[in-house]
Amino acid sequence: MKIAIFDRDGTLNQLGEEYITRPEEWQAEAGALEAVARLNRAGWHVVVATNQPGLGRGLxxxxxxxxxxxxxxxQLSSQGGRIDAIFYCPHVPDDACSCRKPAPGLLLQIAERYGVEPRELRVVGSNPTHLQAGAAIGAQLHLVCTGLSAQLAPGQPLPSEVPAGTQVHADLQAFADxxxxxxAADVV
Incomplete structure (x- = not known):
């Protein structure tokens, strides 16, 4: 099974002021929904793994x-795409849970639910903590230069908190490409 695990904030949607707490505040990143739909049409399952400490803080x-x-x-459906599941951690950092990224708990839950070896997963996000969780399970890592990584560009040196071996893409469209x-090259 082909699975890509996306972070939500800064990857699928634009970052909010602090936390996105209402639907009106959720705005898709340019091209993100189209990229998910293209992946779906090619047989990829997209799952979201997101830290949501606003829940734990009562926001x-x-x-x-x-x-x-x-x-x-x-909005994704209107583009012909879908997200197969959304996994979220409701905890704040002080809770020291195993599901809050960079801990790998959410990603391990996804691998188990779908019966996929962690090394087969594509972990995609703009937040280094999402990639650190992926590195902890041996997944294939992909940084998109949006959200928290908007100041970065492919080919530039990466900050030390980005795990070694991470592939870098300008955005989700470039990742999908x-x-x-x-x-396609693997099929030929």
């Missing part, structure tokens, strides 16, 4: 989080 509740995700899924080109 939003699960009803609001579900409404935000419903908006994301509706590369993944689909690589898959």
């Amino acid at each position: 939003l509740d699960t009803v609001s989080l579900n409404a935000i995700h419903a908006k994301m899924l509706r 590369r993944l689909l080109q690589t898959a």
